[in-house]
Amino acid sequence: MWFKNLYIFAFTRPFTQTEEELETALQEHVFAPCGKTELARFGWASAIGKHGNRLLHHANGCYLLSARKEEKILPASVVKEALEEKVEQLEQEHSRKATKKEKEQFKEDITFALLPRAFSRISDTQGYICPEKNIIVVNTSSRGKAEDFLALLRKCLGSLPVTSFVPDAGAETTMTSWLLEQTLPERFTIGFEGELKAMGDDGAVLRCKNQDLLSDEILAHLGEKGEKQVVKIAFDWDQTLSCVLADDLSVKRVKFHDSVYEQNEDIPNDDMMVKIDADFTLMTGEVNRFIEDMLAQFELATNSYLED
Template structure:
């Protein structure tokens, strides 16, 4: 249950739902497996996975939720092949080409025919709501999946006034200054991975791995004589975790230090719910502390496109 990626959103109004009310609302959209002719299903599953039975788990002032999605896997190449067969058959039988509408109907029929035999892929997206910090944190490397999570929660509650964090000057400006001025915030240590990008949609991109980002070689790409800015940067925070921060303030590849895990080593594992609860308490405490420190480094505006 330790989060590996963080998409962070802020509530524009206080989150006032009680544990009882929230769990009741989640039951309106419980996950169920796809029917034989359905392409996908999306809903809430056990918050603690196989170790729990509740859709909601409350600990350390945070509500934990787990959104589960099932998708039927239909290879595009198979559909294309069968579609071509149907089009050729129609042309041979009626001596004419298939219309656009006929092709669309053929494709729909083929999909309907193949769905009962298709393999399924099931994926989970975890997240937690922290009313005290006024944030919701989603464990996903994909913004699309994070927004799907929000949309499902909004559907349950009827309203979910949230917003993303957007630095007024652009996160890339701040991250670039960290390298150029070599004045990192306290508790932050630059890692050996990053991505530099020139201005414009077609701007050149330089990806670095196992590279000293403070070297003259890298710094030459930045500043007055350089054309690039930092859009991703790896760093270590407070001897607690390492991660990669992107210019949209998403946090990827979070790895907690062994010293953090060791704090719960003495907790017995014969009751997994107790062990998971202790891990979640520890994780949320450190993640919330990190988020507060990380966001404090940027002058933030709000991006209201997610607001209800």
């Protein structure tokens, strides 16, 4: 329920689906376990896990969704060993090299034979839609998983007009100025972790942990005399949460302060639906507030639609 990572996408057109319409659309791609010979399955699961069956949870004007993926685990070394045995057997029996097509067929047959005995790995990716703020927020540290989440939703809805937030000047330029000019507002406090990178694909990278980012030692790498720019930076926001912000505006390792959790401590744990509603309302409220404030530092807004 409490998101630990944030990939933020903006709607380019108003999101107009009602709760009932969205729930019906999600039913078209409900998660089902892999069959014996299937490598993977991907679909929508209960939005609130074991506490409910609905694919959608609605509170605070936001829709919570959960995409589930099952993947069969076939160690590459096992497949490789079996393939080498098949190829060796063919070459000994026919006194010739196996063709590329034969090797591909062997590999396909081996995979098909091993799949019923393979272990499964199941992972859930949660996200929420906030029509009022024009955003979708996906709880993952992986850009690929965020894109998979959006692709599944797009299958259900037919189209999904969303885009990433991209600052005109480049996020790394703004984040570098935060250190050089110390221009962040009072709600932001620079943390003790960051990553600096020189221009170019092969540019030098400096990763800092437990380091004062405003020290002369770090600032010497930036600005006119330095060659690097900030591509990741840790900070604390409004005595509410801490996180690490990357130059693609993804937010990693979100940790809410105890004072936030304490706001719902008086709700009995045995009244689970009330607790879930309260936590989701509190979490989305604080995350939306943070996103709006964070994007404002890049002169971006969540309350206006972007161009396609």
